[in-house]
Structure formats: structure tokens, C-alpha cells
Amino acid sequence: MPIIEVNNINKDFMVAKRETGFLGSVRSLFKREFIKKEAVKDISFSIEKGEMVGYIGPNGAGKSTTIKMLTGILVPSSGTIKVNGIVPYEQRQKNASNIGVVFGQRTQLWWDLPTIESFELLKEIYQVSDARYKQNMEIYQEILGLDEFLNTPVRQLSLGQRMRADIAASLLHDPPILFLDEPTIGLDVVAKEKMRTFIQEINRERKVTVILTTHDMEDIEKLCNRMVLIDHGQKVYDGDISAVKERFGKIRTLVVDVENGEATFDIVGAEVVKREANRVWLQFNRDEISASELIGRITQTHSIKDLTVEEPAIESIISRIYQEGFEEKLVSV
Amino acid sequence: MSYLPLYFKLVGAGVRAQLQYRFAFFMRIIGLITAYAGMAATMWVMLYRFDALGGWTFYEMLFLLALAVVSWGCCITVFFHFKSLDTYIVNGTFDRFLVRPIHPFFHFMSMKFDIGAVGQFIFSIVVFLWVSMAIDIDWSVWKVLFLLSTIIGGVLIQGGMLVIISALAFWTTKSEQFYWVAMYPARNLTNYPLVIYPKLVQMITAFIVPFGFVNYFPSTVILGKETPYFPDFVGFLSPLVGVVFFLLAYWLWMSGLSRYKSTGS
Numbered sequence A: 001m002p003i004i005e006v007n008n009i010n011k012d013f014m015v016a017k018r019e020t021g022f023l024g025s026v027r028s029l030f031k032r033e034f035i036k037k038e039a040v041k042d043i044s045f046s047i048e049k050g051e052m053v054g055y056i057g058p059n060g061a062g063k064s065t066t067i068k069m070l071t072g073i074l075v076p077s078s079g080t081i082k083v084n085g086i087v088p089y090e091q092r093q094k095n096a097s098n099i100g101v102v103f104g105q106r107t108q109l110w111w112d113l114p115t116i117e118s119f120e121l122l123k124e125i126y127q128v129s130d131a132r133y134k135q136n137m138e139i140y141q142e143i144l145g146l147d148e149f150l151n152t153p154v155r156q157l158s159l160g161q162r163m164r165a166d167i168a169a170s171l172l173h174d175p176p177i178l179f180l181d182e183p184t185i186g187l188d189v190v191a192k193e194k195m196r197t198f199i200q201e202i203n204r205e206r207k208v209t210v211i212l213t214t215h216d217m218e219d220i221e222k223l224c225n226r227m228v229l230i231d232h233g234q235k236v237y238d239g240d241i242s243a244v245k246e247r248f249g250k251i252r253t254l255v256v257d258v259e260n261g262e263a264t265f266d267i268v269g270a271e272v273v274k275r276e277a278n279r280v281w282l283q284f285n286r287d288e289i290s291a292s293e294l295i296g297r298i299t300q301t302h303s304i305k306d307l308t309v310e311e312p313a314i315e316s317i318i319s320r321i322y323q324e325g326f327e328e329k330l331v332s333v
Numbered sequence B: 001m002s003y004l005p006l007y008f009k010l011v012g013a014g015v016r017a018q019l020q021y022r023f024a025f026f027m028r029i030i031g032l033i034t035a036y037a038g039m040a041a042t043m044w045v046m047l048y049r050f051d052a053l054g055g056w057t058f059y060e061m062l063f064l065l066a067l068a069v070v071s072w073g074c075c076i077t078v079f080f081h082f083k084s085l086d087t088y089i090v091n092g093t094f095d096r097f098l099v100r101p102i103h104p105f106f107h108f109m110s111m112k113f114d115i116g117a118v119g120q121f122i123f124s125i126v127v128f129l130w131v132s133m134a135i136d137i138d139w140s141v142w143k144v145l146f147l148l149s150t151i152i153g154g155v156l157i158q159g160g161m162l163v164i165i166s167a168l169a170f171w172t173t174k175s176e177q178f179y180w181v182a183m184y185p186a187r188n189l190t191n192y193p194l195v196i197y198p199k200l201v202q203m204i205t206a207f208i209v210p211f212g213f214v215n216y217f218p219s220t221v222i223l224g225k226e227t228p229y230f231p232d233f234v235g236f237l238s239p240l241v242g243v244v245f246f247l248l249a250y251w252l253w254m255s256g257l258s259r260y261k262s263t264g265s
Helices: A021-030 A063-071 A092-096 A115-125 A130-144 A159-170 A189-206 A217-223 A241-248 A291-301 A314-324 B003-018 B022-050 B058-090 B104-109 B115-134 B141-172 B176-189 B199-208 B216-223 B232-236 B238-263
Strands: A004-016 A034-047 A052-056 A078-083 A099-103 A177-181 A209-213 A226-231 A234-240 A251-258 A270-276 A279-285 A304-310
Touching: A004 A063, A034 A063, A034 A078, A034 A234, A052 A063, A052 A217, A063 A078, A063 A099, A063 A177, A063 A209, A099 A159, A115 A130, A115 A159, A115 B003, A130 A159, A130 A189, A159 A189, A189 A209, A189 A217, A209 A217, A226 A241, A226 A314, A234 A241, A241 A314, A251 A291, A279 A291, A291 A304, B003 B104, B003 B115, B022 B058, B022 B115, B058 B104, B058 B115, B058 B141, B058 B176, B058 B216, B104 B238, B141 B176, B141 B216, B141 B238, B176 B199, B216 B232
Parallel strands: A052 A209, A052 A226, A099 A177, A177 A209
Antiparallel strands: A004 A034, A004 A078, A226 A234, A251 A279, A251 A304, A270 A279
């Protein structure tokens, strides 16, 4: 049985229409027009226990709105949601003890107090037993290195430290489900890597189901095997990341170092997209010409010093999907 | 789960957070005492010329002021941060209260406990003692109990008003100005005996914004003053009015919250 079930949910907001210019804003002080904004349109998906799902979409696509409905903060306009057998907006408090939530942009810790105090307060709020608390704190301290700043007030923590504390805080009560809203936003490379390792570890060791929204495609590539893509409130893709790569990853790039950077290539199915000194980038479609075939053709006329084949990054694939849309037949489930 | 021990733990954290800013803390206490002493001095200057205002002497008015200050002090200790609920909503930090397994009203209430109100307590205790000696108030047991129940009623009335103001944030997103437009002037009004105001104003402070029950009506009982337009027992109603008004405010807050959950911010 899936741990999260979402069926045909919609969420509409009434948004005040903004008038432009000074006169417009004066006018809107007295008379406001409201327009209906459909933040989420007929979205359905289900997630099995232990899955790690990337929930992706451009700004304003409806990611946060969906997360807010799953956590019980918002009530859907229509449709049904079940999280661990509970309807989140009907039994919000009960749902809260089953989930951990991290909003990357805002901390849930007590800003002015030493970090350890936030953990102690959350222990009381979630009624975590002393033994469990001690055990969890030991594990998180070790993996996340909380020791170095437990006595520092939260407001003095670096962003990386704060995120580590925040994610540990969200897992104090051993929730089976973890929602991560932009967990790596603003972090440097090292901090991002630490965060990802930790997320992987709790997913593997504790079978925590993770739903994460992010703009960082590396997060998705490294953490998730499934992604749900939404745009303008609608689901455009739901399935394997490898399937997307398969479908959209046919266009590859061959980078060759040749003796003469001015050399011309007249090969069907491949075209030069970039030149830099003696290095040439050739884009080709895997269906029309294979990499070995292409290399063979080049060696007939040029001598190659070095070469690499670049796989398309998931990031560029996704931006292509948003630009070109996704064919219906690819939407699985 | 028992909320009371949790309340003390959360509130304790709030107090420790407040004490991180020592200088601001002490300056506020000193500032409040000075402000109220200034208000008392103004009364004295005014009554120096007129002897009495609406039949109220300087000491009686001081008593009225002290009663207002003490219940306002208790009220801001527990409820003052409700006034800033709109900021929590606007910057999204309010959502935090909705992803925890405890009641959101309780959770928000226990976020802060403003011990800076010590200034109000010092001022009002000094004034109560001073006035009691000056006009010989006989503090029997029932009078003390009456005063305490009145203070509780007053805290609930003013706390209820702050809760109502904060609840408006669920509809308007910005609500702090309602405090300055409605509550602040109403409170200043009740620093003087209501009898000096037109009938309409007196009716409003009895039935609409029931601040008359915070200090004026109960003071007439203790000081034995007349209350034109109102029956004599009106002074005993403060605790009842407080409970009813606060429940009303709580209901409004909870309806606001369910609206917030369906509309977002």
C-alpha cells in the first residue's frame, strides 16, 4: 500500500489583480479585482514506502502548494490526499507527528537560543522519549557533526550548519516521511554533498520516505530514482529519471581535440556547435549515428588527439521539456 | 498530553531568548515606568487646577490608572506578540506552527512571555499602596479577591482584543495597524473615568470594546462611586465579560485559521 496517495487534487487561489503605475495602485486601494489562480490542477500520484522522489518544477509551478497540502497546512479545493493513512488537513496534528518538514529558506529553530535548546524543545513538543532522543542525537551528531555548534545561538550559525541542524531537528521524532523543500539552497559544494549523503543514509538505514523539491538538478540526479515534474500546476512527467534521459538524452556531444581547429566536418547526423582553439564540440543524435561510427568518420579525415562523449545533464533535459512540452504518451501512471 | 508543563518549557525558552538582549530589556522597563509616572504627573497637574474630574479626585484617578496598568502588564506578558502575527504570516514563519503536533493557538501563545512588563508591576504596586494610604481603602479579604478576579477579567478582555486583532491578519495579511487605530486609543481612553465622556463613548466601552470592565466599572465598586447609565452590579461583571469576550476572540482566531488553510497568504 502506498504511503502517500494523491488523487486529482486542485488548489485555486483568489489573487488580487495588480494594477500598474501610481494611479493604478491608488485605484486598487479602493476597488480590487480578484482573479482565480489555479495553483495546482488535477495532480495525482502515489508514493511507496522508502521511495525518494524529486518534485520538480520552475518557480510558481505549484511545488510548495502541493507540499503544503501534503503537510496539512493547506486544504485542497478538491481531490483527496492520504499520508500514512491520514487525511492531513482533517487531522493535521496527528499527521504532524508522522512527518518531518524542512523549509530550506526558513528555519524552524529558536533563533536566539543555543542550538541544543531547540532540540530539547522539539523533544517536548513531539514527546520523544529520553532514550530515543539520546540515541537519535548521538547518530545525528556523528553524521552531521552537530557537536561543533550545539552551544552556538542559531542566529550565529552558518547557512550550512543551520541546515544540518534543521534537518536533524525534523527527524528527532523518527517520522516515516520527510518533506524537504529546497534542502540545499544557498549551500556551498561541500555542504551540499554532506547534506545529500545524510539524506541518502537516513533513506537507506531507516527507510524514511523522502519527497524533495529543489532547483538543483544534481540533488535529483544523486538522490532520487523517480521524479515528478510539474509545470503551471500540472503534472508533466512522473517516472524514472533514466527514462527521461533515455527519451531526451539522445542528443549527445562529442568533444574532440584535433590538430587543426579550423577543420571542417561534413558528417550526416552531426554538427559543430562550438569551437575553442583546437577543440571542437560536435552534437549528434544517437539514433542517426552512433558515437563509434562518428569517431570512425572523423578519423578518416582528421587525426584525433583526445576525445570525450558528454551525456546531457538532466538540467538541460528538463529545460527542454519545459520549452517544448512533454508528449502525452510519456506520462506514465 | 498535558499542555501546562509544555507551556512552561516553551515560555522559559522565550524568556531566555529575551534575556539575550539585556540592554534592550532594562531600557524597556525603565522606559515604561517613566512613561506611566509621566501620565500620573499629567493627572496631578490637571487636578491641581480642578480638584476633581467628573467627581473623581486625583487619588481615585491614580487608582483607576494603576488598575489599568497592572492588568495591561499581565496581558502583554502573555499576549502582546499576537499583535505581530501578521509578520509571521507574511514571511511564512507561521507555517511552522502548523506542522507540529500541538494546538496552533497554544503553540503561538507560548512562543513568547514578555517579562519586560515588570515595569508595569512596579509602577502599579507602588501606586496601589500610595493610594490605599492616602484615601484609606480598607483591604478586606473579599476586596482583595474582587481585585484579583477583576485583574484576570481585564487580562482576558485586553488579551481577547489582541487575539481579535491578530485574527484579522488571516483575512487582511496586515493587521498590526488595527492595534494603533483601535486598541491603543481605547486603552488611553480608559486611563480616565469614563463618566467624563459622552454617553455614546461609555456605551461603546461597555458593550462593543468592553474596556470599561478592565478598570472603570470595578473601580466604582471599590471606591464607592456612582455609575450613571449603568446598574450598580456592573462593576462585578469583569471576570464574566472577560471569559465571554476571550472565547469570542478565540473562536474568531480559529475561523481565521481555517480560512488561512483554505486560501494561503
